[in-house]
């Protein structure tokens with residue numbers, strides 16, 4: 467399906483420096499723009515970019531990795547399964563990774579009210595691109611458009627061969643693990659198989675990164691949901707959007723480095739906030 471061309475963005479004054487040129491309210495934004503005002507920005511926008519991070523999936527029971535009860539905090543050895551050089555070098559790490567995938571809570575996870583509200587936002591407004599840092603596939607499960615979705619860190623629902631580039635569904639390879647193959651190899655070339663996610667030490671897909679950056683540079687509203695905006699490439703996208711005069715709306719449980727520069731900062735749980743916001747559009 468052909469992708470919709472980005473419309474021309476109307477000119478809007480924006481202080482060119484990163485220092486804010488207007489009063490800013492932090493915390494609960496008690497004096498910040500109302501949800502009605504934010505809804506108006508979204509309704510009037512010609513091209514919206516939405517970026518989501520782990521915070522939108524916590525209400526679906528997806529475990530975090532680095533928090534106090536995180537998978538890697540409780541079992542530091544497991545972090546090696548997400549590191550490409552360990553994964554390639556050590557068959558024992560690969561066996562652990564396949565066992566972890568087999569037992570993962572991710573297969574039972576269902577989209578929550580936040581994911582469904584993003585779908586509703588796509589129906590009601592001009593969401594041009596949805597970039598997610600999540601690998602859980604819950605935006606697609608909720609019904610978000612595959613054409614406008616960029617899974618910038620890949621997906622656990624796919625498998626890829628590190629040698630020949632073959633790709634296939636995760637379910638089929640997990641069936642081989644269940645049947646007794648502790649470290650299943652590529653059926654095309656006998657290469658090492660891995661989930662189709664971006665591991666530490668692995669490059670992002672250049673085309674996905676370029677699409678995300680281009681969309682950020684051409685949007686007029688950038689919405690960051692459930693992401694701390696602390697690591698590349700997520701941290702680069704709102705900066706690109708701001709430098710092209712887009713409005714920036716942030717909804718995250720914790721402060722982000724971009725809060726002082728945002729047009730609105732919201733702290734409520736996304737499963738509660740997003741349906742309320744989208745209903746106002």
Ligand SMILES: [Zn+2]
Pocket residue numbers: 627628629630631632652653654655656657
């Ligand atoms: Zn292969």
